[in-house]
Amino acid sequence: MTISGKTRVCGVIGDPIEHTLSPAIQNAAFTHLKLDFVFLAFRVKAVELEDAMRGMRGLGIHGLNVTMPHKKAVTAFLDEIDSTAKFLCAVNTVLNDNGRLCGFNTDGVGALKALQENGVDPSGKKVLLLGAGGAAKAIAFQLAKEAEELVLLNRTPEKATELAELLNQALGKEVKGAMLSPNTIQKNLRDSDLLVNATSVGMHPNDNQSPVAREWLKPDLTVMDIVYNPVETQLAKDAKAAGARVISGVEMLVHQGAASFEIWTGRPAPVEVMRKAAMWKLVEDVSR
Numbered sequence: 001m002t003i004s005g006k007t008r009v010c011g012v013i014g015d016p017i018e019h020t021l022s023p024a025i026q027n028a029a030f031t032h033l034k035l036d037f038v039f040l041a042f043r044v045k046a047v048e049l050e051d052a053m054r055g056m057r058g059l060g061i062h063g064l065n066v067t068m069p070h071k072k073a074v075t076a077f078l079d080e081i082d083s084t085a086k087f088l089c090a091v092n093t094v095l096n097d098n099g100r101l102c103g104f105n106t107d108g109v110g111a112l113k114a115l116q117e118n119g120v121d122p123s124g125k126k127v128l129l130l131g132a133g134g135a136a137k138a139i140a141f142q143l144a145k146e147a148e149e150l151v152l153l154n155r156t157p158e159k160a161t162e163l164a165e166l167l168n169q170a171l172g173k174e175v176k177g178a179m180l181s182p183n184t185i186q187k188n189l190r191d192s193d194l195l196v197n198a199t200s201v202g203m204h205p206n207d208n209q210s211p212v213a214r215e216w217l218k219p220d221l222t223v224m225d226i227v228y229n230p231v232e233t234q235l236a237k238d239a240k241a242a243g244a245r246v247i248s249g250v251e252m253l254v255h256q257g258a259a260s261f262e263i264w265t266g267r268p269a270p271v272e273v274m275r276k277a278a279m280w281k282l283v284e285d286v287s288r
């Protein structure tokens with residue numbers, strides 16, 4: 001990669017940010033397509049977010065990914081927000097379009113693409129989604145449009161019922177929300193086609209935890225665990241052992257990054273290159 005006077009700068013802002021995989025994924029894609037772009041990580045504290053966004057304008061930074069804790073707060077500093085990001089009250093991608101800062105959210109699209117590219121079409125299916133946090137909300141918005149039936153279960157049940165109500169109003173679909181418990185999981189799993197874990201249960205360092213008892217998993221189920229560290233979660237291992245189809249969180253990570261790449265460059269993203277870069281970085285981080 002050669003940096004020139006014309007190199008366009010993209011990056012990710014968040015706090016903490018040092019463990020982000022985005023520079024590895026995006027720089028691999030820029031290099032592969034020989035684009036004169038570079039991608040950096042910027043640690044931005046909450047109190048400095050406004051200055052950072054003014055800096056994006058002033059320095060002509062071309063694109064940003066936005067991660068915790070800024071996804072909601074950043075909306076106050078943008079000129080335009082697309083309808084999905086507006087619904088979610090959360091932006092994970094900003095494009096600097098000749099001085100106009102435009103916000104998008106690629107999390108839900110990334111999750112849907114991860115399913116579709118792995119041969120899973122959620123339309124006409126019953127989907128059980130665990131979680132009602134930021135990622136779950138984005139996924140629920142996308143899957144509610146496609147699925148025949150969507151059930152949301154969350155540890156804090158009010159968040160699941162509120163999100164279900166919001167989706168019912170916005171999309172006119174009947175989404176159900178309830179408390180995440182062994183009982184509700186077992187009951188809903190019986191006739192579900194697709195299970196998506198969007199809670200943080202099973203995330204490193206709690207590698208051996210799973211939100212679902214292994215005896216409830218079945219061969220005719222597809223399981224997508226959006227947790228990507230570890231690459232193969234306990235839930236994914238149990239689902240594989242039960243004969244279910246498994247889609248890793250790395251797939252969503254790569255596809256949401258690919259959608260951001262396409263917003264910034266207007267070029268089709270080299271998804272395979274991005275997947276390899278993500279896996280390489282995850283393996284490198286684990287072996288440290």
Ligand SMILES: NC(=O)c1ccc[n+]([C@@H]2O[C@H](COP(=O)([O-])OP(=O)(O)OC[C@H]3O[C@@H](n4cnc5c(N)ncnc54)[C@H](OP(=O)(O)O)[C@@H]3O)[C@@H](O)[C@H]2O)c1
Nearest residue numbers: 131132133134135136155156198199200203226249252253
């Ligand atoms: N693959 C990808 O591209 C991708 C993208 C985004 C996020 N992620 C991963 O997805 C996970 C969630 O991220 P997020 O941004 O949505 O986080 P978040 O907004 O903090 O939400 C966390 C969710 O996990 C639930 N939860 C946490 N601990 C739990 C426990 N012990 N038992 C049951 N539920 C529990 C929370 O329930 P309460 O509401 O009750 O607290 C909430 O629903 C993280 O592991 C993150 O790394 C992956």
